[in-house]
Amino acid sequence: MVESLRLAATEDTPMIDFDTSTGIFKVSGRSLPEDALEFFKPIEEWLRAYVENPLESTTIEMSVDYFNSASTRYIFNILMSLEDLIDAGKEAKIIWYYRKDDELIQAKGEELESILEVPFEMKAV
Amino acid sequence: MANDTVQDVRLKYALYGALFGLAFPIIATLFDAYMRDLGLGMAGLIEAQKTQPLHWIIDTAPIFLGIFAGLAGIKQQEVIEVNEGLERKVEQRTEMLHEQNEELRTIQDELEDSLTRISQSINYAQRIQDAIVSNTNELKSAFPDSFVMFRPRDVVSGDFPWYLKKGDYHYLAAVDCTGHGVPGPFMSLIGYFLLNRIVKENGFSNTDEILTELHKEVVKVLNQSDDSDVHDGMDLALCRIDTVKKEVMYSGAGNPVYHVNEAEITEYKADYWSIGGTQYRKRGNYGSHSFSYKDGDMISMFSDGITDQFSADGEKKFGFKRIRTHLENNSSGSMADMKTSFESEMNQWMGDHKQLDDMLMMGVRL
Numbered sequence: 001m002v003e004s005l006r007l008a009a010t011e012d013t014p015m016i017d018f019d020t021s022t023g024i025f026k027v028s029g030r031s032l033p034e035d036a037l038e039f040f041k042p043i044e045e046w047l048r049a050y051v052e053n054p055l056e057s058t059t060i061e062m063s064v065d066y067f068n069s070a071s072t073r074y075i076f077n078i079l080m081s082l083e084d085l086i087d088a089g090k091e092a093k094i095i096w097y098y099r100k101d102d103e104l105i106q107a108k109g110e111e112l113e114s115i116l117e118v119p120f121e122m123k124a125v
Numbered sequence: 126m127a128n129d130t131v132q133d134v135r136l137k138y139a140l141y142g143a144l145f146g147l148a149f150p151i152i153a154t155l156f157d158a159y160m161r162d163l164g165l166g167m168a169g170l171i172e173a174q175k176t177q178p179l180h181w182i183i184d185t186a187p188i189f190l191g192i193f194a195g196l197a198g199i200k201q202q203e204v205i206e207v208n209e210g211l212e213r214k215v216e217q218r219t220e221m222l223h224e225q226n227e228e229l230r231t232i233q234d235e236l237e238d239s240l241t242r243i244s245q246s247i248n249y250a251q252r253i254q255d256a257i258v259s260n261t262n263e264l265k266s267a268f269p270d271s272f273v274m275f276r277p278r279d280v281v282s283g284d285f286p287w288y289l290k291k292g293d294y295h296y297l298a299a300v301d302c303t304g305h306g307v308p309g310p311f312m313s314l315i316g317y318f319l320l321n322r323i324v325k326e327n328g329f330s331n332t333d334e335i336l337t338e339l340h341k342e343v344v345k346v347l348n349q350s351d352d353s354d355v356h357d358g359m360d361l362a363l364c365r366i367d368t369v370k371k372e373v374m375y376s377g378a379g380n381p382v383y384h385v386n387e388a389e390i391t392e393y394k395a396d397y398w399s400i401g402g403t404q405y406r407k408r409g410n411y412g413s414h415s416f417s418y419k420d421g422d423m424i425s426m427f428s429d430g431i432t433d434q435f436s437a438d439g440e441k442k443f444g445f446k447r448i449r450t451h452l453e454n455n456s457s458g459s460m461a462d463m464k465t466s467f468e469s470e471m472n473q474w475m476g477d478h479k480q481l482d483d484m485l486m487m488g489v490r491l
Contacts, residue, residue: 032481034306037354066433066442068482069379070303073356073402103444104432111397115409 023055028063031071040074063097082118093119100124135198142194146187264288270490272464283309284428284485300361301428332376333413343401358401362426376413385456386422430482437476
């Protein structure tokens with residue numbers, strides 16, 4: 001089993017808490033790093049290792065209220081990795097939190113819901 | 126040198142103590158000899174010493190006082206040493222601070238120097254980008270009542286407006302490249318020239334085909350193989366305006382277009398897929414929307430730098446609704462007025478909150 005991945009939030013990167021003891025992976029905050037690759041590459045690598053040897057059930061909880069266009073692509077990849085888990089016969093789910101008055105984050109969630117073949121739950125907070 | 130002083134002080138104190146102590150036996154012997162009438166000559170003094178054992182005790186006074194004074198001297202010496210040590214430390218610290226000050230000043234100079242160079246370099250780049258952006262002057266001559274609001278976050282921009290006329294068609298796009306600052310403009314140049322080539326030389330004319338081509342070309346130009354770390358690309362709204370048939374064909378990668386006529390505003394939604402990158406293992410195709418228009422209608426396109434901009438209190442985002450409302454409320458006036466009023470609305474919205482992304486908005490009266 002891969003060890004949990006935890007990164008504290010900064011002014012321009014979100015909090016990452018991928019807990020392999022519970023299978024709940026949280027991403028929250030804002031994502032607008034000047035160099036998106038630098039921030040996301042280690043996360044992608046971690047996920048790649050996790051997908052090789054995953055838990056029975058994995059849930060990604062997204063509560064991001066801003067991400068720039070470079071981050072969008074990496075966030076998509078993170079969510080996309082759940083499709084691999086489902087293909088491998090595991091359980092996976094995405095919970096997309098958005099502020100009631102934030103039509104943008106809501107719309108982005110709805111778009112992803114229609115594209116990704118992963119159980120997807122939209123939750124207004 | 127310090128050691129010399131050490132001995133000096135201790136010795137001096139001991140010597141003064143002993144000398145002071147010497148006064149006791151001398152005075153005591155003289156006084157005793159005088160009181161007992163033994164005479165003040167040497168014989169009398171010796172007699173006084175011999176016959177009074179108390180003198181023997183008094184005679185030790187120089188020794189004890191010498192010792193005590195010597196001990197005091199040692200204490201005094203310690204105090205002196207501590208003081209000297211402190212003084213030396215203060216000197217060293219002062220010297221260190223001085224050196225650090227110098228270092229800081231050098232760093233500050235270097236930083237200022239770098240900043241000046243970077244600013245100059247970026248300002249230079251801005252002139253190049255402005256030259257390209259000003260190609261939209263052609264848009265002005267084709268559609269005199271139109272506007273481009275171009276507001277880079279950092280002098281230069283990853284957003285750019287694009288216009289090209291070919292045959293009966295006017296092509297118009299609001300493009301938003303990944304990255305801002307320095308990388309954004311690099312991407313914008315790639316996008317600008319690829320769009321020109323795809324439409325002008327390669328002869329693609331349907332907007333969905335242009336987006337498909339643009340994606341292929343960006344992947345090729347940036348060598349975006351599966352293991353590439355370059356995920357960059359662009360979102361855009363692309364319109365092809367046919368002024369003869371009075372028809373607009375639109376395709377979007379991420380960004381929508383708004384069509385405003387006198388009665389209502391219609392949004393045509395984009396496809397999800399951004400241009401460039403190998404980020405999506407399954408990519409959908411680009412679709413297109415066609416709609417006819419009447420003279421006096423307007424269309425508007427923009428980048429997400431506008432919709433995503435936070436309010437002054439950092440609580441809310443500008444969103445699509447404010448754009449729609451603004452377009453509806455101001456579409457009867459000139460496009461120049463619409464730009465001015467939109468800019469002031471955005472300024473008011475942002476207040477002191479920093480601009481998070483490049484902004485681009487275009488409006489064209491058809």
